[in-house]
Amino acid sequence: MSVSGARFADLLEQHRIDFSAGVPCSLIEDLIATLETHPRVPYVAAVREDVAVGLAAGAWLAGCRPAVLMQNSGLGTSLNALASLSLMYGLPALLLVTWRGYQGKDAPEHILMGDISPKLLTLCGIPHRVLSAASIEADLAWAIAEMEQRLQPVALLVPPGVVEMGRAHARAAGPPATRDGGGTPSPLAAVLEPRISRLVALGAALKPLGREPLVHANGYICRESFSLGDRPQNFYMIGSMGMASAIGLGLALARPHRRAVVFDGDGNLLMNLGILAQVGARQPANLVHCVFDNGVYGSTGNQASLSHQVRLDRLAAAAGYRTAVAVVAAGEVEAAVQAALGSEGPHFILVKVTREEAEAPRIPFTPAEIRDRFRASLLAG
Ligand SMILES: Cc1ncc(C[n+]2csc(CCOP(=O)(O)OP(=O)(O)O)c2C)c(N)n1
Known part of the structure; x- marks a missing residue:
């Protein structure tokens, strides 16, 4: 069972997420495709994942409830921004981190990071759960409640297959992409x-x-x-x-x-x-x-x-x-x-x-x- 990008975006909106930023991963391409044109959960294409963490910090300070979308490779890129910005100041953000290298099965570049992703989050003191399509509503409700109560980022690890795949080919055949989220x-x-x-x-x-x-x-x-x-x-x-x-x-x-x-x-x-x-x-x-x-x-x-x-x-x-x-x-x-x-x-x-x-x-x-x-x-x- 998997969830479509449109359904995922609906749930984010229901939880009053009103700003998103990230660097793409193919595991959530359907979600990003929805957010790229979403009127109420705008997506800002960030050049790096730690920049997305910074954008989310600014958005929260300005009164938004932000989400950051990244591949777990970008968790490595983001560690300093998470440690000395989001965690130090206490700036909430919903981190949707795709889990490449899940269960040790993936291309070589994902194996080590796949193994240590949950451990890295634990080491940083970032509460996290593994998202599943069956429990997505409960998972999101938990994450939002945690980030509001603790005033800090909370992560949902997104393994392969949780979000529907297959939009890439439709997009490749379609008209040229001309927007970056505004x-x-x-x-x-x-x-x-x-x-x-x-x-x-x-x-x-x-x-x-x-x-x-x-x-x-x-x-x-x-x-x-x-x-x-x-x-x-x-x-x-x-x-x-x-x-x-x-x-x-x-x-x-x-x-x-x-x-x-x-x-x-x-x-x-x-x-x-x-x-x-x-x-x-x-x-x-x-x-x-x-x-x-x-x-x-x-x-x-x-x-x-x-x-x-x-x-x-x-x-x-x-x-x-x-x-x-x-x-x-x-x-x-x-x-x-x-x-x-x-x-x-x-x-x-x-x-x-x-x-x-x-x-x-x-x-x-x-x-x-x-x-x-x-x-x-x-x-x-
Ligand atoms: C830190 C990090 N974030 C995200 C990814 C996922 N990723 C792999 S290739 C790629 C796109 C590269 O884009 P570009 O350089 O324009 O080359 P293209 O794929 O268009 O040929 C992304 C986002 C990654 N490997 N590492």
């Missing part, structure tokens, strides 16, 4: 119309590459690139969302005479936007930072990202990248990567792509295999 376009916005799929763009970007190390952001970017061709110099980041650009910068700084290439996603870059300033300040001439911008969190069900309203290439230019270009056609992608590999950087290439997702297999290597062959390829020169 907000007007910034002056940096200028619409770039996507023309090619990410798979086509990846194929074009891979063409000029020789033996350069290449770090892929997590999600479908890894999988589609792998489906086009594997090489030991490919680092497939299957977890640690946001970190591809940091790993690439680390490579570039440690090996200044060798190029380092990053294939990033818009959601990934937004989660770690400060990296732009770090690159701007350090000026690694050997860094090529490509962002495949489909305007959505594609890997978790196509929730809109902020890249509809904010031009990431212009942020990179303002942060001090030597070049920052935006491209939309396959020939332009190939030419931009070719030019970047042959000249002093740091270079930023925004590749605007459609939301189309190719059938692509999971990365078949273990994390240790990915590490070992990548490092060996670097040390071989």
Whole structure:
């Protein structure tokens, strides 16, 4: 038995939740899809989970009753905000934390966090329960009563199957996502119309590459690139969302005479936007930072990202990248990567792509295999 996103949102409303913020997880895509257009429980797309905790703190101080939606990977990201903001000041929030790695059955990046999620909540002193569809009304009533009485965050862990699945495909086929839960376009916005799929763009970007190390952001970017061709110099980041650009910068700084290439996603870059300033300040001439911008969190069900309203290439230019270009056609992608590999950087290439997702297999290597062959390829020169 599972509960639909619409029913879940109704129950949140009945419990007078009137503000929500979060980072998507596919386990609750149906709930997020409902909240994204909900008139009374508005959803704010946060760039990071701890930012969602901060948004909820502000909303509660302003008189709202907030909910924070996150994957348990984001519980790790949020620990400091929970400890030194929500728990220290006593700021209530309903934490809906999806439980990837539940019962040890999931992709490798979820196993450890899946094991320790309830323990982390216990360690922090955050009361928590495992949500079930059968007892959702009682679970929500308990959580709301606890957070009001204790004046602090309370968590419901949401295992797979509690919320109905399957909206991703409908959304992928539908009209382009154009909202992030509100907000007007910034002056940096200028619409770039996507023309090619990410798979086509990846194929074009891979063409000029020789033996350069290449770090892929997590999600479908890894999988589609792998489906086009594997090489030991490919680092497939299957977890640690946001970190591809940091790993690439680390490579570039440690090996200044060798190029380092990053294939990033818009959601990934937004989660770690400060990296732009770090690159701007350090000026690694050997860094090529490509962002495949489909305007959505594609890997978790196509929730809109902020890249509809904010031009990431212009942020990179303002942060001090030597070049920052935006491209939309396959020939332009190939030419931009070719030019970047042959000249002093740091270079930023925004590749605007459609939301189309190719059938692509999971990365078949273990994390240790990915590490070992990548490092060996670097040390071989
Ligand atoms: C800290 C954290 N929060 C949430 C997730 C769930 N997650 C996995 S991939 C992904 C979307 C990545 O978006 P983007 O970089 O735009 O790439 P796309 O999936 O669109 O190719 C999300 C939200 C995660 N892995 N880690």
